[in-house]
Amino acid sequence: MIVWLIALPVLVGAFAGTRHLLRRRGPAVLRSVLAADAALFTGALVLLLVALSGGAAQADPATTAAAANSGSQSAALIGAAIAVAGASIGAAIAVAYTGAAALAALSERPELFGRAMVIVGLAEGIAIYGLVVAIILIGKT
Structure with missing residues (x-):
């Protein structure tokens, strides 16, 4: 959850910079932006496949329950x-x-x-x- 809170301003800044470049330079920048997007999409797809193919990690049940409760509580507060x-x-x-x-x-x-x-x-x-x-x-x- 914290990763998204850190990454969101970065994504907004990247979007604003890309929009500014597209207005100034036009089609040449559009091709490079599309290539970068394709590379990022491919990397995200590879990470998703690696995450889904990995085995379950062994952990203490009490620690796992406490971490899940803390995560859901912080997610509820952020949602609120x-x-x-x-x-x-x-x-x-x-x-x-x-x-x-x-x-x-x-x-x-x-x-x-x-x-x-x-x-x-x-x-x-x-x-x-x-x-x-x-x-x-x-x-x-």
Whole structure:
């Protein structure tokens, strides 16, 4: 799990760099990027085959159970954090658009206040759903 937390920013940086190169140089870079992707895919496939063909390792059952419990607990906490962060970002984007539209409508017709606030409140409900999912995930650990 920690490997993915370290590798994710690297992957995002590589994606941004590749996109920048593709915009500047065009088809020549595209061929080299496709070749690098094919090589990485082949390497990942080889690693997957090696991992699946290996025998089961022998370990102490108590240590294995403790490690599995710790891994599932940290995965649940990371999932809860992603749920809250994603829902909050989504709610912020939704409230930004609906709030701006509500203010524009209210400047022309003030009697629409109730309807406009209901729509903004519905957009804010997205964050509450993320919080509920996070509570459920944390409660499962």
